[in-house]
Structures are given as C-alpha cells and as structure tokens.
Amino acid sequence: MHSVVLTKGVPDFREGQVSFDEDGHLERGATPTVMNPNDEFALEAALQTKVKRGGTVSVMSMGPPGYESVLEEAMGVYADDLYLLSDREMAAADTWSTSITLSAGIEKIDEEPDLVFAGFKTADGETGQTGPQTSWCLDRPIVTHVVSMEIDEEAGRLRAKRLVEGDVDEIETVEAPLPAFVVTDPEFEPSYRRAEHRLRHKQLRAETEERVENYEDHLTTWSAEELDLDPDFIGLDGSPTIVSGVDPIPKAPSEREATMVTPDDEEGMEQVLETMRPLAGGD
Template structure:
C-alpha cells in the first residue's frame, strides 16, 4: 500500500509567533512557517493506513525551499519514507488552481502511483479547502471528503470510509470507493489501533523514523520546473485566475482598561504605584 499526503507550510498563527506590520499585513519574514495544523488529520489517516497495511507513506508539498523543514516535521509525525517538494521560482505566488496543477503533475512524476492520496482539511492561511479536491479533479480519481474513519480492503482494491454528511457530526454515512482514491480527513478523524500487532508496529515505525528524520534530506526529492516541465501559463502567478480584490484587516479590539506606563527606576512614580495598590493588598 503506497500512500501520499499533501501538506502545506503556513504561517504560525499562534499568539507570540505571528507578526503583522502597521497596516495589518502579515510579515512572512518574521513569522515562522509550520505545517498546516489541519494536515495533522491527513497524516494520522496515512499513518493508520501504513500501520495496518504496511507499505510506504510519502509527503508532498509545494513551496519555497524553506518548506523542507515542514516536510521534516511531517516525516517525524507520520513516519514517512520519502519527501517531495515542488519548488521553483516560477511556481511562486500560485493560487489553489495553479497549485493543484503543479501537485497533480508531481503525483504523475512519482515512480509509483499512490493507492491513496490524503489531503488535509483546509489550510490555516487560505481557508479555501480547494487544493485537495482540485488536485483530485486533475487526476480524475474518486474523492471522499470529511472522513472520520477508514478501512481498506487491499485484495478488493477498495476503500470504505465513514464520512460526515455536509460536515455535520450528527449525520455519518459509509461510502465505498475504488483505489486509487483521494481522501480528505476531517478534524473529527480518530485513528484506532485495537490490535496489539498494530501498536507494536507503530512503536517500531516511531523508532525507525526518529533516525530517518535526522537525515531527512537523504529522503527528500525536489521537483523543479525543469523536472516537471509544466506549461508556464498554468503555474505560479500567471496560472492563477484568483484575483484578490482587497484585504480588510480585522480591527484591533479596543483596550478594556486604561494602562499607565511607569518607569521602574522612577522612585516617586513607583511609590505612587504602591499607594494605588495598597487598598487591594489586604495589609493591616
């Protein structure tokens, strides 16, 4: 069983990590790049497949060379065997459509066609959820979205999945699809390991991958434009039909209390602070 996970590096939007300029624009240079948090569910689904059925897991992303570290992080999480990064200046500034075409070509370029491609549930920066389904459309494969549980019959070459209907946790349907197939894992996806054999294999893979992730570049292949030979009109900015009309910054919440800045070396000012605080200190 050969599976591929599509993943993306996104700005780390956590408090204390993310940096915006005065106009509210994201400062990419000052904000670290991390793996899209929603891709975690795709990684878990791929790992479950590898643990249960053996085989390999590959990770693929499109982005600047700095995304290598994102792939390394993913390798450690999903115990991946190989990493692929589609990276070239000409691919830059792509929207989801140009990205999908690039990734689809990258998939065609793999030595072995994957049985299942896992995609994450929308990215933290774009929030579109387009890239997985569009890449699938390029491949002309079936796709199952909002997957919360997964079972694969290798002999029958079919995949059976439980999925949320319209993303509603109250309504779950079971669907079957032939392989190869795309799967979008829902945030509700829960991997299950009810057999000791699977947990033991999981443990083995963890030990093996720790070593592999240290030398991840030995397992990384970069696909550039020369390698993929894409039509320049279909990739990067030129291949992106999306036009951003404008960006409305989210207004900063007004302060709830008035703050006064005090220089701690100013003894008089500090004495005033103590005087202010005294009634609340509960002292005699």
C-alpha cells in the same frame, strides 16, 4: 500500499510577523511558517494505512525552499520520503494552479500511489479546494470529510465513514475503488484495536523520530522544469483568482493590567497573597 500525503506551510500567526508585498500577496519567505494543522489528520490516516497494510508513505508540499522545515515537521508525525515542489514560477499560486502543480508532482513519483491524502482545509486560505481540485486533475474518485477508514486490498476498495454536517450531523458509510483520494476531517481518529497494530505503530513512530534528524537525506526537490510544467498554467500567471485587497489583522488590545511584583518585595507579596487567599478558598 503507497500513500502520498499533501501538506502545506501556513503562517504562524502566533509570531505576529505575517508579511505581505505591495500587491497584497503573502510573502511566505518573510513569514514564520508551520505545517497546516489539519494536515496532521491526513498524516495519521496514512500512518494507519501503513500500520495495517504495509507499504510506504510519501509527503509532498509546494512552496519556497524554507518549506523544508514544514516537511521536517510532517516527518515527525510519519514519512518514509519527502518531496518539495519549489520554483519561482510556482509563486503566488491560487488553489487551481497549486492543484495542477501537485498533480504533476504526484505523477512524477516512480511508484503510483494507491491513496492520496489531504487535510480538510488550510489555516490561511480556508477554501478547502486544493484537495478536490488535485483529485480532479488526477481523475480519481474522492471521499471527503473522512473520520475513519479501512482498506480491502483483495477487493481493491476503500471503505470510509464520513461526517455529513447539517441541521443534525450524521455519519455516512461509503466505498470507493482504488486508487482513490481521501480528504480527512478534523474529527478523524486512527484506530489500532489489535495489539500487533499498536506495537507496529509504536515502532514506526520511533523509526520516523530517528529519521527526522537527517530528513534532508530523504528529501527530493523538483522545479517547474523538472515537472515539465507550462509556465502559463502555474503560479500567478496560471491563477484565475484575483486578490482585490488584503486587510491586516489587528492585534487585540490588552484587556487586563499587570502589576510586577518581585520575590524580595515583601509588601507586594503580601498584597498578592491577600488577593489570592479568597480565590483559594473558593470564594
């Protein structure tokens, strides 16, 4: 089984250094970046597939050269090899032109993947469109909101449970032929009930932790030219979405005052103890 996991770098809002250019586009090269949190569930699903069915797991991302750190982070969960699609022609892409680029990258990999995984949505866009659109470009059946899954290799089918949200959340069981596209839900939980699978999972995790120290040796970078992409269909030029404006995220005001007390301030320490004593007593 060959799986490809799509991941994306998103701004690390914890750093408070999100940068935009004069046109309102996010300057990813000047913004601290981390792996999109929802993509970890897709990585866990691909790892579960490898544990139970063998094969390889490739991880792919589109972005500037700095996204190597995102792929390094993804390999920390699990990856056999990494692919970065990086070119100025790809910059400022919306979900549609991103999907065109990612599908071209997937098709360029020597071994056609049996499964392509994507996270539910990204922390910076929140649209949840890239996975389904990439699936459309690849002309593959897609199963979304997957919370658990199994593969029947002999039958060549994916069997998955998916979360259906509504007035009352329900679990729906569906099947799809391979090759297929899977969008994992944040409720996804890998299952390793057999002892051999738990041991294999532990072994693979140890292997990827060792491999991540030299992740560059497992990284392949492709440009737009190497992917044979038409500049009119990628990046900003290929994006039908128009950003009318971007409002900065204000920092929340501090709601509490802080009093600094040093260990050598006996009076101050006494006041701290007097303040804490009722709380320690449960009052």
